Amino acid sequence: xxxxxxxxxxFDELTPQVxxxxxxxxxxxxxxAYGLVWLAGxxxxxxxxxxxxxxxxxxxxxxxTALGVGVVAHWTLxxxxxxxxxxxxxxxxxxxxxxxxxxxxLRTAFPGSLLVRRLERTVSWVVxxxxxxxxxxxxxxxVDEMEGxxxxxxxxxxxxxTIVQGALSAAVVLLGVLWLSATLEAQxxxxxxxxxxxxxxxxxNATRALLLIVGVLVAMxxxxxxxxxxxxxxxxxxxxxxxxxxxxxxxxxxxxVVLAERSxxxxxLVRVDNFEGHITDIKTRYTVIRAxxxxxxxxxxxxxTTQRVENLSLADRNVLVSTVVxxxxxxxxDVLMPAxxxxxxxxxxxxxxxGPGVQLSSxxxxxxxxxxxxxxxxxxxxxxxxxxxxxLALLQALNERGVEIPFPQRVLRGLPAAPSPPPxxxxxxxxx
Numbered sequence: 001x002x003x004x005x006x007x008x009x010x011f012d013e014l015t016p017q018v019x020x021x022x023x024x025x026x027x028x029x030x031x032x033a034y035g036l037v038w039l040a041g042x043x044x045x046x047x048x049x050x051x052x053x054x055x056x057x058x059x060x061x062x063x064x065t066a067l068g069v070g071v072v073a074h075w076t077l078x079x080x081x082x083x084x085x086x087x088x089x090x091x092x093x094x095x096x097x098x099x100x101x102x103x104x105x106l107r108t109a110f111p112g113s114l115l116v117r118r119l120e121r122t123v124s125w126v127v128x129x130x131x132x133x134x135x136x137x138x139x140x141x142x143v144d145e146m147e148g149x150x151x152x153x154x155x156x157x158x159x160x161x162t163i164v165q166g167a168l169s170a171a172v173v174l175l176g177v178l179w180l181s182a183t184l185e186a187q188x189x190x191x192x193x194x195x196x197x198x199x200x201x202x203x204x205n206a207t208r209a210l211l212l213i214v215g216v217l218v219a220m221x222x223x224x225x226x227x228x229x230x231x232x233x234x235x236x237x238x239x240x241x242x243x244x245x246x247x248x249x250x251x252x253x254x255x256x257v258v259l260a261e262r263s264x265x266x267x268x269l270v271r272v273d274n275f276e277g278h279i280t281d282i283k284t285r286y287t288v289i290r291a292x293x294x295x296x297x298x299x300x301x302x303x304x305t306t307q308r309v310e311n312l313s314l315a316d317r318n319v320l321v322s323t324v325v326x327x328x329x330x331x332x333x334d335v336l337m338p339a340x341x342x343x344x345x346x347x348x349x350x351x352x353x354x355g356p357g358v359q360l361s362s363x364x365x366x367x368x369x370x371x372x373x374x375x376x377x378x379x380x381x382x383x384x385x386x387x388x389x390x391x392l393a394l395l396q397a398l399n400e401r402g403v404e405i406p407f408p409q410r411v412l413r414g415l416p417a418a419p420s421p422p423p424x425x426x427x428x429x430x431x432x
Contacts, residue, residue, distance in 0.1 A: 025073050026089055033066035060100045067093040088135075095131045099124050102175060109178040170218075177215030181208040205256065205284050247302065251285045254301035258282060264304060264311060269319070269379050271310040272299055278380050292382050312379065318351065319379040323387050325394055326367040328404040333360065333368070336403060343397040344374050349386045351375040367406035 040061065070089050102123045133139040146161040185204040258264050259282055268279050270289060277291035287304060289297045312319060327336065337358045344356040356374035363369070372394065376386055398405060 026070070029069040029073050030066055033062060033069050036065050036069075037062045060097070060104055063093055063096040063100050067097060091131055091135065095127045099127050105175050105179045105182070108182040173218045174215050177211045181211045184208075184211075205259070209284070247300075248285070250302045251300050254305045255282060255284045255287075258287070258301055258304050263314065264309065267380070268314065269312040269317075271312065272297070272303065273307070276312075292380075317379070318354070318375045318377050319383070320373055320375055321383050321387055321390075322371055322373050323390055323394070324361070324369060324371050325391075325398075326364055326369050326406055327398070328367050328406045331368060331403055333370075336398075336401065337370070339397050339401065340370070340372060340394055343393040344372055344390050347374075347386065347389045347393055349376050349378065349381070350390065351377055366408050 067090070070093055103120045106119055130139065133142060143161060146164060147159050149160040151158050151160075184207050264270065264279060264282070264287070266279050266282060270277070270279060272289060275289060275291065275297045277289040277295075277297065279287060280290045280296075281288045282301075285301060287299045287301055289299055291297070325340075327333075337360075340358050341356050344350055345352065350356055351374070354375050356372060358370055358372045361369050361371040372390065374390060376383070
């Protein structure tokens with residue numbers, strides 16, 4: 001109950017003047033910490049990071065800096081003031097550091113996961129409840145009670161306290177492994193372009209898998225589970241793969257195969273199961289394909305190795321685009337066709353090599369059908385917009401030369417009317 005008595009004594013020593021001074025010191029410490037973080041690099045951040053977060057104060061660096069400033073203020077003023085609020089602020093800031101570190105690591109390792117959000121709330125509740133128990137002096141009593149509860153597991157005598165401590169140690173180890181793997185992956189993929197991104201992705205995935213295996217081994221040792229038990233666990237995993245995890249294992253293996261063969265790379269324009277888009281990421285279990293409309297498709301890696309996949313940019317990123325225009329019969333094509341090619345060349349995204357070309361593709365019912373083919377080197381920016389720009393350029397060229405774009409016409413020919421029969425003559429005897 002020592003903590004509870006210290007807390008009670010700290011509140012007894014508080015006076016309105018002391019409270020005002022300590023609140024001012026706390027506010028100044030937080031403002032100073034925010035300024036230091038801002039000057040250290042928070043103002044130059046380009047994306048969310050573990051240290052600075054997305055708004056400076058939700059990263060790890062801010063509570064760490066605030067804790068350091070708060071400790072310095074506590075040691076500086078403890079001879080002059082009771083510093084009850086500052087003494088209480090230090091464990092609160094420590095708890096905030098623990099929460100921020102855990103949350104930022106989970107968000108970085110598993111971005112966009114709904115489970116991570118639930119884990120964030122769980123971690124926050126556990127840390128704040130632990131702080132309240134420690135401040136009120138209940139935590140030492142709870143520790144003594146947990147130490148008195150024993151179980152015998154596999155010839156080892158384990159207490160509830162040992163299990164809780166091992167679980168917390170395992171959580172710390174796994175968080176450290178996730179942080180390290182996320183940092184290494186970010187460094188490996190930093191600046192990767194073209195063919196190098198697949199090799200770096202393989203290294204990143206392999207590094208994460210290796211670190212997770214090492215982290216699990218260390219966490220098991222921290223909990224008290226002997227490494228020899230892995231033989232039993234390995235046998236169970238083998239049976240599970242043989243019975244119901246074939247697809248999951250196949251997806252993981254296929255992910256490494258796809259990355260190693262480099263038949264599919266991040267940024268390629270592909271068509272899988274009638275879904276066309278660009279590969280934005282290749283995970284260990286699935287591949288993310290994003291269409292130009294913004295829709296995303298989650299494709300299991302096994303499908304990429306066992307089914308037909310169209311890679312529109314495997315050997316060459318250039319894509320052929322076509323547009324059709326009709327002109328009236330009698331148009332001088334020898335003069336018009338070079339003019340249309342020249343007009344298409346003026347569109348910025350149309351490649352000069354290979355250059356555009358025009359062909360007389362059909363004698364249509366209403367006019368001569370011309371097909372203009374041109375190449376673009378940036379299909380990720382869309383094809384409809386560049387086709388529209390080319391069509392506008394062709395329309396301008398046709399209007400400048402007075403070329404008629406025919407509309408559907410039909411010729412109607414009237415048949416001559418059939419001769420009417422002669423009038424019938426009057427029969428004798430029928431007159432009145």
